[in-house]
Amino acid sequence: MTATATSSVPSSAKKGYGSMSRDRQWALRWSYFFLVLFVIFFLTPPLYMLITSLKTSQEISAITNPWWVFNPTLDNYKELLGSGTFLTFFRNSAVVSISVVIITMLIAVPSAFALSRMRFWGSGALATGVFLTYLIPETLLFIPLFKMMAVFNEYTGIELINRWWVLLILYPTLTVPFCTWIMIGYFASIPKELDEAALIDGATWMQTLTKIFIPVALPGIIAATIFAFTVSWAQFLYPLAFTTSESQLVLPVGIITTLIKGDVFNWGQIMTGALLGAAPPLIIYAFLMDYYIAGLTAGATKG
Amino acid sequence: MVDATIKNEGSVMRADRRNSLQKAWQRKSTIAFLMTLPLILLILVLVIYPALYAVHLAMLNKSMQRFVGLSNFSFLFTRETFWMVVWQSCIFALTAVFFKAIIGFFVAHFVHNIPDKGQRKWRGMLLIPWVIPPAMSTLAWLWLFDPSYSAFNWILEHFGIAGIPWLGDEHWARFCVILVNVWIGAPFFMIMYLASLKSVPEQLYEAAKIDGANWWQTMRFVTLPMMRNIIMITALFSTIVTFANFDIVRVLTRGDPLDQTHVFATWAFRLGIEGGDIPLGASVSLFMVPILTIGAIFILRDIVKRGNEA
Numbered sequence: 001m002t003a004t005a006t007s008s009v010p011s012s013a014k015k016g017y018g019s020m021s022r023d024r025q026w027a028l029r030w031s032y033f034f035l036v037l038f039v040i041f042f043l044t045p046p047l048y049m050l051i052t053s054l055k056t057s058q059e060i061s062a063i064t065n066p067w068w069v070f071n072p073t074l075d076n077y078k079e080l081l082g083s084g085t086f087l088t089f090f091r092n093s094a095v096v097s098i099s100v101v102i103i104t105m106l107i108a109v110p111s112a113f114a115l116s117r118m119r120f121w122g123s124g125a126l127a128t129g130v131f132l133t134y135l136i137p138e139t140l141l142f143i144p145l146f147k148m149m150a151v152f153n154e155y156t157g158i159e160l161i162n163r164w165w166v167l168l169i170l171y172p173t174l175t176v177p178f179c180t181w182i183m184i185g186y187f188a189s190i191p192k193e194l195d196e197a198a199l200i201d202g203a204t205w206m207q208t209l210t211k212i213f214i215p216v217a218l219p220g221i222i223a224a225t226i227f228a229f230t231v232s233w234a235q236f237l238y239p240l241a242f243t244t245s246e247s248q249l250v251l252p253v254g255i256i257t258t259l260i261k262g263d264v265f266n267w268g269q270i271m272t273g274a275l276l277g278a279a280p281p282l283i284i285y286a287f288l289m290d291y292y293i294a295g296l297t298a299g300a301t302k303g
Numbered sequence: 304m305v306d307a308t309i310k311n312e313g314s315v316m317r318a319d320r321r322n323s324l325q326k327a328w329q330r331k332s333t334i335a336f337l338m339t340l341p342l343i344l345l346i347l348v349l350v351i352y353p354a355l356y357a358v359h360l361a362m363l364n365k366s367m368q369r370f371v372g373l374s375n376f377s378f379l380f381t382r383e384t385f386w387m388v389v390w391q392s393c394i395f396a397l398t399a400v401f402f403k404a405i406i407g408f409f410v411a412h413f414v415h416n417i418p419d420k421g422q423r424k425w426r427g428m429l430l431i432p433w434v435i436p437p438a439m440s441t442l443a444w445l446w447l448f449d450p451s452y453s454a455f456n457w458i459l460e461h462f463g464i465a466g467i468p469w470l471g472d473e474h475w476a477r478f479c480v481i482l483v484n485v486w487i488g489a490p491f492f493m494i495m496y497l498a499s500l501k502s503v504p505e506q507l508y509e510a511a512k513i514d515g516a517n518w519w520q521t522m523r524f525v526t527l528p529m530m531r532n533i534i535m536i537t538a539l540f541s542t543i544v545t546f547a548n549f550d551i552v553r554v555l556t557r558g559d560p561l562d563q564t565h566v567f568a569t570w571a572f573r574l575g576i577e578g579g580d581i582p583l584g585a586s587v588s589l590f591m592v593p594i595l596t597i598g599a600i601f602i603l604r605d606i607v608k609r610g611n612e613a
Binding site: 027028034038042045048065106108114115130131138141148169170205234236270278285 | 331332334335336338339341342343345346349350352353354356357360367406409410412413414416417423425426427428429430431432433434435436437438439440442443444446447449452454457458486489490491494495498543544547548549550553554567568571572575576581584585588589591592595598599602603606
């Protein structure tokens with residue numbers, strides 16, 4: 001009785017697994033097939049950037065296969081990296097993005113700590129408010145902000161428009177709410193016993209934050225930092241509206257406004273510039289993909 | 304005797320602890336307020352105030368010296384371009400979000416189907432459009448759609464099909480801005496849906512299999528209900544962001560041909576910053592508020608609900 005039972009179970013199980021694995025194999029093949037299609041769709045523009053950036057202007061305007069480089073050259077890269085204006089854009093972008101990251105973290109981390117651990121009057125409402133602020137797009141705010149800067153200039157004589165550092169004031173409105181929000185989520189996942197123990201041992205709130213919360217929530221801080229950097233680096237509307245002189249432009253706006261001159265498009269250089277402009281976020285992504293994705297999903301799944 | 308002293312010491316220490324804790328609690332709200340002060344100031348000065356200021360600006364005349372009430376709005380209502388922008392913004396956002404969600408959903412399943420160790424590589428490649436700054440990747444699309452050197456038309460002509468005026472014709476131009484938006488946004492949906500697929504317990508699928516559920520039934524009664532929350536919230540987020548999109552339309556078409564591809568943000572920029580009519584630009588951008596509010600209410604309701612469940 002028991003013998004028949006044990007012998008019949010494996011055979012039926014084997015049969016079940018057999019058909020399942022055949023189904024699985026087909027599912028797998030179709031999955032790979034479609035994944036390849038979608039990877040082609042998703043990677044065509046960046047690859048085409050690379051292809052074009054390696055061509056001479058003659059080859060670009062010749063009627064040959066646009067998808068292939070016949071005479072690869074690095075001239076576009078040499079020319080761009082040797083030009084003062086491009087390096088100015090790059091430097092402006094780097095200075096702005098790094099400063100914004102620092103400002104953002106200095107504001108977001110203590111606020112998130114206070115909002116997640118030190119419940120005070122209105123803290124719940126403020127946390128919700130922070131989240132709602134994140135939902136207000138910059139396209140709604142740029143016109144009143146533009147006028148505010150002009151009015152500020154009338155009263156104080158300090159010119160803010162067409163100065164690259166005005167972006168240091170504007171970008172935190174994009175980065176701080178989201179970073180605070182995901183840091184609240186990360187801090188909330190730290191067990192309460194940890195900070196209670198620290199407080200009992202006589203640690204101040206500031207010490208609890210710097211000695212316990214920041215080290216424990218480091219993955220969250222890295223994710224928030226990456227987010228703040230990529231948002232600042234990619235921002236297009238604010239610099240387009242607020243800066244105009246070549247010396248004040250950041251990379252994305254600089255490439256679009258200076259390399260496209262009237263109807264003359266020097267596509268080799270434009271694509272090279274676009275690729276170099278995309279490089280810093282791509283490099284960060286390549287090395288810190290897991291943190292990048294954690295930050296991406298944290299906004300909606302945490303909290 | 305020894306016992307008693309230990310007990311005594313213990314209670315003294317406990318009292319001490321309570322005392323220091325109490326002190327900490329007393330000062331807590333002050334410290335907390337100081338810690339959040341920069342955040343509160345930032346939100347008040349650079350978000351709330353400008354948002355209200357936009358309403359004020361929208362009620363001034365072009366030189367911003369006279370209060371004109373709602374006449375900017377009534378002027379907009381008489382312009383054909385305005386209604387075109389309303390229509391185009393809605394079509395643009397809804398179509399793009401729909402296709403992003405569909406593509407994201409299926410690609411997430413494909414990635415989920417393949418063996419675990421290969422997933423990282425595929426996921427890494429598929430997210431690249433989201434990582435590149437949109438203004439930069441849109442430039443690549445602009446070059447792919449170029450009227451005389453379009454690489455797509457080269458392929459089409461290779462197969463004997465006439466080239467398509469990608470950005471020259473209004474219908475094709477609208478198709479192109481949506482295509483680029485889907486290209487940038489679909490990977491984000493894919494990542495969100497993949498994360499939510501991974502959180503569905505394997506036992507549910509096993510149970511469904513034992514009950515003899517087919518592919519569609521498993522999808523309908525196991526996967527979709529488990530993913531419902533993420534599907535909804537990702538779509539709402541994306542609707543808000545897409546509706547307020549600026550970069551893609553600005554770089555790809557600048558609203559051309561004949562203003563046919565303008566959305567609220569790009570038209571507001573054209574009127575307010577380039578045209579110098581700040582009040583009119585502010586009025587245009589304010590029309591984004593109703594949609595944003597609806598989206599925000601739904602998202603907030605979801606967050607409050609989940610907060611209650613936790």
